[in-house]
Amino acid sequence: MPSRSLPFFAAAWLLTASATADDAKPAPRGGKGSPTTPRTEPTADRAPVETAPPNTGFKPAFPGQTRAPAVRTTTALQVTEVAKGLDTPWALTFLPDGRMLVTEKLSGRLLIMSPDGKKSPAVSGLPKVDGRDQGGLLDVEVTPDFAQSNLIYWTYYEPREGGNGLAVARGKLSSGAAPSVSNVEVVFRMQPTLDSTKHAGGRLVFAPDGNLYVTLGERSIMQGRVQARDLKSHLGKIVRISPEGKAPSDNPFVKQSGVKPEIWSYGHRNVLSAALDAQSRLWVVEMGPRGGDELNLVQKGKDYGWPVIGYGEEYSGGQIHEKTQAAGMEQPVYYWDPVISPCGLTIYSGKLFPEWKGNFFIGGLSSKALVRLVLDKDKVVGEERLLQSQKARIREVVEGPDGALYVLTDDSSGKLLKITPKKS
Numbered sequence: 001m002p003s004r005s006l007p008f009f010a011a012a013w014l015l016t017a018s019a020t021a022d023d024a025k026p027a028p029r030g031g032k033g034s035p036t037t038p039r040t041e042p043t044a045d046r047a048p049v050e051t052a053p054p055n056t057g058f059k060p061a062f063p064g065q066t067r068a069p070a071v072r073t074t075t076a077l078q079v080t081e082v083a084k085g086l087d088t089p090w091a092l093t094f095l096p097d098g099r100m101l102v103t104e105k106l107s108g109r110l111l112i113m114s115p116d117g118k119k120s121p122a123v124s125g126l127p128k129v130d131g132r133d134q135g136g137l138l139d140v141e142v143t144p145d146f147a148q149s150n151l152i153y154w155t156y157y158e159p160r161e162g163g164n165g166l167a168v169a170r171g172k173l174s175s176g177a178a179p180s181v182s183n184v185e186v187v188f189r190m191q192p193t194l195d196s197t198k199h200a201g202g203r204l205v206f207a208p209d210g211n212l213y214v215t216l217g218e219r220s221i222m223q224g225r226v227q228a229r230d231l232k233s234h235l236g237k238i239v240r241i242s243p244e245g246k247a248p249s250d251n252p253f254v255k256q257s258g259v260k261p262e263i264w265s266y267g268h269r270n271v272l273s274a275a276l277d278a279q280s281r282l283w284v285v286e287m288g289p290r291g292g293d294e295l296n297l298v299q300k301g302k303d304y305g306w307p308v309i310g311y312g313e314e315y316s317g318g319q320i321h322e323k324t325q326a327a328g329m330e331q332p333v334y335y336w337d338p339v340i341s342p343c344g345l346t347i348y349s350g351k352l353f354p355e356w357k358g359n360f361f362i363g364g365l366s367s368k369a370l371v372r373l374v375l376d377k378d379k380v381v382g383e384e385r386l387l388q389s390q391k392a393r394i395r396e397v398v399e400g401p402d403g404a405l406y407v408l409t410d411d412s413s414g415k416l417l418k419i420t421p422k423k424s
């Protein structure tokens with residue numbers, strides 16, 4: 001089963017402009033620029049799902065890079081509420097025995113949940129988090145050898161002198177009546193420390209070789225944004241580390257002096273969605289500014305362009321990019337304007353829904369939808385928005401061992417929803 005378990009303006013003005021939370025993106029503004037021209041003549045049910053005008057006048061680099069034709073799931077869906085009353089849940093992963101680990105972002109609590117939604121007391125032994133704003137306890141993953149090691153890994157905003165930074169910790173889980181983690185060790189610390197409560201990334205994906213991908217954001221403030229392309233900084237990068245937090249010898253920049261050896265790819269804004277496909281290739285969905293959320297296929301050593309190229313603009317309407325393409329910088333496979341505000345990604349196995357095999361499912365915060373993408377030869381050929389009747393911000397989507405999709409809603413009283421085929 002493929003698994004997740006994968007021109008600058010005046011500085012003061014920019015600091016204000018970039019301080020708007022992605023998690024609370026304003027409603028799309030219409031009117032500026034002309035709507036993207038669909039490449040194929042849309043028929044009644046093949047028009048793009050997005051009907052709002054784009055924020056920018058940018059044109060796609062190739063046909064189908066945005067506003068793919070709508071597709072519709074034919075299987076009737078059953079949406080079951082497994083649990084409610086979760087305090088801003090962020091991530092979910094399965095233990096081998098079928099129970100789930102769920103993180104609560106702001107409180108920093110890690111819970112163990114039974115398949116019927118019964119919650120454990122908070123797991124004790126986790127270090128303190130900086131839970132302000134976009135910070136807190138974020139992702140959690142179970143190691144590939146959990147059955148032997150009982151090791152879990154998690155990410156969080158680590159309070160530090162001078163601000164905070166993303167940290168990756170691991171510990172041995174005891175999952176009895178009073179659950180705890182022991183032998184806790186921070187294996188990776190994003191550097192430099194900055195005083196920001198935003199854009200630290202935080203997704204973890206284990207590769208089959210045991211190494212770990214970690215997504216790291218650019219902190220939103222200008223001091224961080226300009227580091228997204230600086231190889232001496234971890235900000236705006238995806239790193240690849242060993243289970244002990246070391247840079248593997250086949251990392252792309254490991255032999256260059258003065259650079260961070262953990263870097264796998266760079267020029268990212270804020271990635272909260274990452275997963276491996278059936279070929280173990282790493283896909284991510286990036287939070288863009290206003291306009292410009294991106295689907296990227298991440299390749300070793302490549303430059304994903306932020307903030308030089310992109311398809312969005314500042315929340316204020318100010319210009320970020322003079323252009324959308326540049327030599328040596330990767331184009332997104334797909335982009336959204338207006339944005340969906342992506343968090344969580346699962347590439348579906350086909351186990352319970354054969355028609356969804358290989359499809360991408362993305363949590364949508366501001367879009368209040370579970371976004372489904374159909375790809376063919378690494379191009380997006382269809383888009384659907386599911387769960388819109390829930391009117392909920394979708395934070396996380398994971399395929400369970402049973403083939404059901406498990407979805408967390410982003411709320412101070414968040415829910416765990418399970419999607420299965422409706423029984424006839």
Ligand SMILES: [Ca+2]
Pocket residue numbers: 267294304305306309310330332
């Ligand atoms: Ca990009």
